[in-house]
Amino acid sequence: MKARVTVTLKNGVLDPQGKAIEGALKSLGVEGVASVRQGKVFDIEVKAADKAAAEAILRQSAEKLLANTVIENFKVEVL
Amino acid sequence: MHAAVITFPGSNREGDVARALKLGGARVSHAWHADYELPRGTDLVVLPGGFSYGDYLRCGAIAGRAHIMDAVRKHAAGGGLVLGICNGFQILCESGLLPGILTRNAGLKFLCKMQHLKVGRTDTPFTRLYRRDQVIEVCIAHGEGNYTADAETLKRLEGEDRVAFRYCDATGDTNEAANINGSLNHIAGIYSDRRNVLGMMPHPENLIEGLTGGTDGLALFKGLAA
Numbered sequence: 001m002k003a004r005v006t007v008t009l010k011n012g013v014l015d016p017q018g019k020a021i022e023g024a025l026k027s028l029g030v031e032g033v034a035s036v037r038q039g040k041v042f043d044i045e046v047k048a049a050d051k052a053a054a055e056a057i058l059r060q061s062a063e064k065l066l067a068n069t070v071i072e073n074f075k076v077e078v079l
Numbered sequence: 080m081h082a083a084v085i086t087f088p089g090s091n092r093e094g095d096v097a098r099a100l101k102l103g104g105a106r107v108s109h110a111w112h113a114d115y116e117l118p119r120g121t122d123l124v125v126l127p128g129g130f131s132y133g134d135y136l137r138c139g140a141i142a143g144r145a146h147i148m149d150a151v152r153k154h155a156a157g158g159g160l161v162l163g164i165c166n167g168f169q170i171l172c173e174s175g176l177l178p179g180i181l182t183r184n185a186g187l188k189f190l191c192k193m194q195h196l197k198v199g200r201t202d203t204p205f206t207r208l209y210r211r212d213q214v215i216e217v218c219i220a221h222g223e224g225n226y227t228a229d230a231e232t233l234k235r236l237e238g239e240d241r242v243a244f245r246y247c248d249a250t251g252d253t254n255e256a257a258n259i260n261g262s263l264n265h266i267a268g269i270y271s272d273r274r275n276v277l278g279m280m281p282h283p284e285n286l287i288e289g290l291t292g293g294t295d296g297l298a299l300f301k302g303l304a305a
Contacts (some may be wrong), residue, residue, distance in 0.1 A: 013227065014261070016187045065144060066172065068137055070180045071227060 092128035099284035103300025126167030141172030150201035168278035179228030185261025243268035
């Protein structure tokens with residue numbers, strides 16, 4: 001089944017890339033952008049019997065590798 | 080002193096650090112990321128600089144989970160010495176051998192320049208030939224060297240005197256301008272709780288001969304081999 005893990009920076013963690021993108025959007029004249037935080041999306045094809053088993057695999061993947069929980073949060077979804 | 084330098088796909092400083100180790104007086108072996116065991120009789124493991132796995136995912140994230148790192152964790156748990164330089168420091172943080180993480184430089188730029196450091200404690204095998212608060216000049220070459228950790232970890236590192244090196248100016252002053260990459264408390268290198276693991280962003284292995292700019296890094300390698 002198709003699934004997605006989204007990794008985002010925790011609040012308060014400096015995100016210079018997000019800041020640079022925010023500045024670029026403003027310089028392009030895009031109005032209404034208050035702030036940008038950059039994250040990562042992993043689209044994963046999971047082999048699992050059911051949704052709960054798939055979510056367990058995704059959580060394990062995020063905890064073991066995809067996210068560094070010192071600075072990042074993650075969210076798992078079965079699509 | 081028998082040092083084992085580990086090469087990951089994308090490491091590029093393994094030759095330079097091996098040369099520095101030899102100049103310091105160590106015997107050097109090489110190990111590969113896919114090995115399961117360290118060379119027999121390894122006293123010191125060295126994780127060199129470079130761009131392991133192309134810095135994919137996060138710097139050091141994939142290398143930190145390579146097979147050989149299980150052997151490195153075992154070596155460290157038994158009190159064996161481990162030195163990680165630049166990408167090696169990032170790998171140590173990602174592997175759980177050191178706390179915290181190295182994030183993008185605050186100014187966003189890749190920094191490749193000479194840099195002054197203030198030496199911390201000198202009762203470790205890594206810094207025994209330096210003086211406390213000595214100012215040394217080595218070089219840095221990194222895009223992700225901004226040391227970050229939670230408040231509790233930082234308090235513990237400071238409380239246990241585990242900051243090995245701090246970014247400073249030529250006079251040893253740790254002013255804001257000298258904090259080149261935005262690291263918390265100017266941290267350029269830290270020790271593990273037992274002080275047998277050192278991770279540092281600057282490159283002491285570049286400063287071992289007068290011909291190539293200076294010798295302030297040599298004492299680290301001589302101290303290890305002493």
